[in-house]
Amino acid sequence: MDIKDIIKPENLVYTKTKLMTDNALSYCPGCGHGTAHRLTMEVIEEMGVEADTIGVAPVGCSVLAYDFMNVDMQQAAHGRAPALATAISRTWPDKYVFTYQGDGDLAAIGTAETIHACNRGENIVIIFVNNGIYGMTGGQMAPTTLPGMPSSTSPYGRDTAKMGFPLKMTELIANLPGVYSVTRQAVHTPKHVRKAKKAIRQAFENTRLKRGLSFVEIVSNCNSGWKMTPNQANEWLEENMLSFYELGDIKVEGQLVKK
Amino acid sequence: MAKIKGAIVVDIEKCKGCEVCVPACPSDVIGMSKEVNGKGYHYAYMANPDACTGCSNCAIVCPDGVISVYKVKMD
Numbered sequence A: 001m002d003i004k005d006i007i008k009p010e011n012l013v014y015t016k017t018k019l020m021t022d023n024a025l026s027y028c029p030g031c032g033h034g035t036a037h038r039l040t041m042e043v044i045e046e047m048g049v050e051a052d053t054i055g056v057a058p059v060g061c062s063v064l065a066y067d068f069m070n071v072d073m074q075q076a077a078h079g080r081a082p083a084l085a086t087a088i089s090r091t092w093p094d095k096y097v098f099t100y101q102g103d104g105d106l107a108a109i110g111t112a113e114t115i116h117a118c119n120r121g122e123n124i125v126i127i128f129v130n131n132g133i134y135g136m137t138g139g140q141m142a143p144t145t146l147p148g149m150p151s152s153t154s155p156y157g158r159d160t161a162k163m164g165f166p167l168k169m170t171e172l173i174a175n176l177p178g179v180y181s182v183t184r185q186a187v188h189t190p191k192h193v194r195k196a197k198k199a200i201r202q203a204f205e206n207t208r209l210k211r212g213l214s215f216v217e218i219v220s221n222c223n224s225g226w227k228m229t230p231n232q233a234n235e236w237l238e239e240n241m242l243s244f245y246e247l248g249d250i251k252v253e254g255q256l257v258k259k
Numbered sequence B: 001m002a003k004i005k006g007a008i009v010v011d012i013e014k015c016k017g018c019e020v021c022v023p024a025c026p027s028d029v030i031g032m033s034k035e036v037n038g039k040g041y042h043y044a045y046m047a048n049p050d051a052c053t054g055c056s057n058c059a060i061v062c063p064d065g066v067i068s069v070y071k072v073k074m075d
């Protein structure tokens, strides 16, 4: 069969969702942010709730998420997305409100906002993209940087005796009674993408049922900051990040399923 | 037996040449072009089109969402 007989509108099985704008993403080639954006928007499209969805963009590489996600968006001051999402969700309790945040935003400068929004059990979704580094500002060490992992401010690797230990924000907030569901996913292979999408779907279904706060961590790459090619970064992620940041559900329907 | 045949279309000007789609393809369909696009990136293309099954693996891992996938069932 000729290729042009296959490439016909009736045979289309996958194309970028209309809820991603046609703007070229500002991310480095191979950066997981783009995939995480698209999965979030695919879920919103499949649920048919785009008119009722309000996202909050962070400070970090994804500061311009509002240019790429074709739903109503706000942009928060650094780390303050959960506070802003709280206000939006309390003003419009029937909306699907989510934050999209990096690890510097969520686990460093925004630690207080994250913990308190989680502890209050706000009816929001938090999408937490953890690439173990401050991507936007040049690859500095983040609270999430692995022991021994080099960064521009720990060029010989993170020495935990001097620089402290990485913070597993996701496990930490899972212990708060206000938090309804917590999961850790990844988007570097097709298998992980499919699982991550299911997890994001579950999170927004929780919002629909007003179950409270759903937290989805996505372990991702920062190939520029890690100074690797995208495929090397994805392999490095698989070999190093996932043994520390283990994938899977941590809290389901208000019950811890993993310690 | 019904046979599945697929094909992909890459939005050449939006491809960033990251190559993440290459190992994601179970059938080794995708190669990187010798030519570059307007931004100077070597873009992805079907180097081995006959092997494509339309599984969408490449498209769902493409960070920039520039791959569309087509699939037909042949008797």
Ligand SMILES: Cc1ncc(C[n+]2csc(CCOP(=O)(O)OP(=O)(O)O)c2C)c(N)n1
Pocket (backbone or CB within 6 Å): A059, A060, A061, A062, A078, A101, A102, A103, A104, A105, A106, A109, A131, A133, A134, A135, A136, A137, A142, A222
């Ligand atoms: C109040 C304030 N402090 C510091 C900064 C500088 N700054 C911008 S982005 C960023 C960290 C972003 O890292 P992360 O949240 O991990 O996102 P990534 O870029 O890796 O996606 C910092 C410290 C700022 N913009 N505002």
Ligand code: SF4
Pocket (backbone or CB within 6 Å): A026, A027, A028, A030, A031, A032, A033, A061, A131, A135, A136, A221, A222, A223, A224, A225
């Ligand atoms: S600096 Fe890192 S996180 Fe930022 S766009 Fe580039 S790869 Fe992604």
Ligand code: SF4
Pocket (backbone or CB within 6 Å): B006, B007, B008, B024, B025, B026, B027, B028, B029, B030, B051, B052, B053, B054, B055, B056, B057, B058, B059, B069
């Ligand atoms: S659709 Fe599947 S078989 Fe075809 S190029 Fe993409 S990954 Fe390969």
Ligand code: SF4
Pocket (backbone or CB within 6 Å): A030, B010, B014, B015, B016, B017, B018, B019, B020, B021, B022, B043, B044, B061, B062, B063, B064, B065, B066, B067
């Ligand atoms: S994953 Fe997407 S952007 Fe990267 S090379 Fe393949 S088609 Fe191009």
